[in-house]
Amino acid sequence: MKKPIKKNQHRPISRSLPIALLRTREHVMVPIRPLLAEIGMTEQKWRILRVLADLGALEQTSIARESCLLLPSLTRILRSMEADDLVIRSQDTGDGRRTIVDITDKGRALIMSYQPRAFEIFQRLESQFGKEKLETLLDLLEEVLELKL
Amino acid sequence: MKKPIKKNQHRPISRSLPIALLRTREHVMVPIRPLLAEIGMTEQKWRILRVLADLGALEQTSIARESCLLLPSLTRILRSMEADDLVIRSQDTGDGRRTIVDITDKGRALIMSYQPRAFEIFQRLESQFGKEKLETLLDLLEEVLELKL
DNA sequence: TATTGTTATACTCTATAACTATA
């Protein structure tokens, strides 16, 4: 006689969204890491530079949110990036508490020098995976961000 | 007369797959972190426990791959988990180089105690996002893993 | 009182290399 089977609450680990997101991220980062190493950047610094290049000058709280870093980490990382002349900080004229951070020409040049090979990697992924599927995936990821969890 | 527009190689940051994966992961982890903190687990320890509960006893190289950790990190974390009686290590009888790691009853009990609330969080996401869309997202993430990049 | 950002601290993870033991 079969035991009554209780509805299984257990998701197989490959169907756990947090783990799937992590694994997939690790997978797509594999070809990118050597490029970052070559230009002496950590992933975190790279995210900050990309955020600034894309969104323009920002206060630190916004940078932290956009680049998935905590403020204390950001403080330390920006200090090092400012010393390398990749970003520049200035006091907000309106609100004295705020610091506005912007990318420098040197920072922009670094992104430009890296861009062709990054784009090549992106295109390799896009052509293998399919342009439409990739857009669907990015759309779904963005949609999850809008959920109130 | 329109200028011939050079194909823009620059992806807006929200459409960068590595960054989208990171942001979405951060977003879905928000409600999970308090649970982990409550049972005194780091995300890494949790992944290891989940992998073992799901796939059974494994050698360390496999655990490292499955849980997205490096072997040196794994060595340290497993030492701490073994001290807490969450996992047990034993020499492989066939190949003396290998260590086989398994979850203990205490480790399993920890997962069980956490499961109902984790499932609740999962269901909240599923009901808001849509079961079908979530499955599509998980399918796409798994497909990316199969690409040779 | 609340917000922006910095500093301090303790812990943890990452990344690489060198090493041991086994195959």
Add this chain to the structure above:
DNA sequence: TATAGTTATAGAGTATAACAATA
């Protein structure tokens, strides 16, 4: 020679609290 795992080490990120300056 190659593989499995450990140890060592340096660097970096995480998380929290306490703090200063400004609003």
